[in-house]
Amino acid sequence: MTKTALITGATTGIGREIAAAFARDGVNLILVARDQAALNERVLEWRDQFGIEIATFACDLAVPGAADELADLVSARGAPIDYLVNNAGVGVYGTFDQTSLRDELAMITLNVVTPTVLCKRFLPQLMQRNGKILNVASIAAFQPGPYMAAYYATKAYLLNFSDALAAELAGSGVTVTTFCPGPTASGFQLRAAMQASRLVKGKTLADAASVGIAGYRAMQRGKRVVVPGWTNQLTTLITKFLPRAAVTRAIYRMSAPA
Ligand SMILES: NC(=O)c1ccc[n+]([C@@H]2O[C@H](COP(=O)([O-])OP(=O)(O)OC[C@H]3O[C@@H](n4cnc5c(N)ncnc54)[C@H](OP(=O)(O)O)[C@@H]3O)[C@@H](O)[C@H]2O)c1
Numbered sequence: 001m002t003k004t005a006l007i008t009g010a011t012t013g014i015g016r017e018i019a020a021a022f023a024r025d026g027v028n029l030i031l032v033a034r035d036q037a038a039l040n041e042r043v044l045e046w047r048d049q050f051g052i053e054i055a056t057f058a059c060d061l062a063v064p065g066a067a068d069e070l071a072d073l074v075s076a077r078g079a080p081i082d083y084l085v086n087n088a089g090v091g092v093y094g095t096f097d098q099t100s101l102r103d104e105l106a107m108i109t110l111n112v113v114t115p116t117v118l119c120k121r122f123l124p125q126l127m128q129r130n131g132k133i134l135n136v137a138s139i140a141a142f143q144p145g146p147y148m149a150a151y152y153a154t155k156a157y158l159l160n161f162s163d164a165l166a167a168e169l170a171g172s173g174v175t176v177t178t179f180c181p182g183p184t185a186s187g188f189q190l191r192a193a194m195q196a197s198r199l200v201k202g203k204t205l206a207d208a209a210s211v212g213i214a215g216y217r218a219m220q221r222g223k224r225v226v227v228p229g230w231t232n233q234l235t236t237l238i239t240k241f242l243p244r245a246a247v248t249r250a251i252y253r254m255s256a257p258a
Contacts, residue, residue, distance in 0.1 A: 002052075006030040006074060006081045006122070008061060008114070009088030011038035013186030014136060017212020018085055020046065028053040030074060030081065033088065034060050061088055062106035067114040071121035080125040083219070086115035086158075087136040091151040091192030104150045111154035119165065123174070130173035134219035135162040139182045139227060142236045144248045147197065147255035155180075159225070166224050175222035179215040182232035184208055196257040 005022045009015035010031040019029060023046040031039050031054060039056035047054050057073060059066050074081070089111045092103045115135055126133065138152075141159035145152025159178050166176035185205040189195055211228055218226035227233050239247045 002028055003082035004028040004079060005083035007085040007087060008032045011035060011042055013208045014184060014212045015087035017209050018216050021213055021216035023050045023052055026050060026052060030055045032057045034058060061114040062110040064109055067117035080129060081122060082129050082131045084118060084122050085134045086118055091148055093148055093192045093194035093197060096149050108154055112157050115158060126174050127172055132219050133176045134215060135178050137178050137180045139180050139232050139236055141180055143239045146252035163225055177219040177223050178225045179218055180227045181211045182229060184211045197255050198258045199255050201258040
């Protein structure tokens with residue numbers, strides 16, 4: 001029977017590439033983002049080419065209550081999902097004394113509250129169908145991140161929440177994969193207003209296509225925590241052995257405006 005995947009942030013960047021991988025495998029899609037025109041473009045791109053059904057929901061998942069409303073709308077279709085991909089996420093760049101609290105609260109809702117709500121709401125049907133969850137965190141999840149303090153903290157939450165959920169669900173038939181990419185070329189840097197950061201300025205970033213595929217494969221294999229790319233793997237390994245204060249100072253220097 002044809003399976004169905006619900007993917008947030010499916011129009012651009014990493015989420016678009018994950019959605020494309022599902023489409024190529026003949027999985028029906030429920031795509032979510034704010035921009036309806038961009039959602040329509042994905043439908044035109046994939047529906048006929050891959051002979052799949054695609055539903056779209058244009059909604060702002062950074063608004064409190066939006067994830068619950070989305071779950072209601074998706075459930076009202078009467079067709080259960082087999083895959084849940086919590087990919088939509090944004091960053092906010094700048095020292096905390098300068099950043100906008102409004103932006104940070106919206107980011108916390110999108111990066112933390114929304115995946116938590118969607119996992120809660122869809123878990124019962126995923127458990128009935130041996131489903132899979134893919135939560136897109138970041139290598140930011142592994143240490144504090146000066147200049148993006150709240151963003152790094154949202155990803156630490158997602159990593160720890162998802163990994164704990166994976167442990168609880170071991171043997172249930174449901175797998176939970178936490179995917180932790182490093183800096184990737186996408187709309188993320190512009191949205192986070194972090195183009196000046198030494199982390200990305202003048203750097204060659206990973207391409208979203210290879211990152212998206214790595215996340216998709218990790219989820220299909222039921223992996224727990226996956227960091228794509230050997231430089232990202234090395235970075236996360238090193239941070240485990242260095243004193244936390246030294247790591248935080250290094251991130252402070254590496255993230256400052258160039
Ligand atoms: N790029 C990186 O360097 C990097 C590194 C590590 C982890 N990540 C993580 O990867 C995930 C995807 O990021 P990306 O790099 O692919 O970013 P992106 O190119 O900016 O794509 C973000 C996607 O999320 C959607 N989105 C943004 N805000 C939304 C909202 N309020 N409600 C609903 N949908 C929303 C966007 O569509 P609309 O604008 O139409 O809503 C778009 O489809 C994020 O969780 C990010 O934290 C990114």
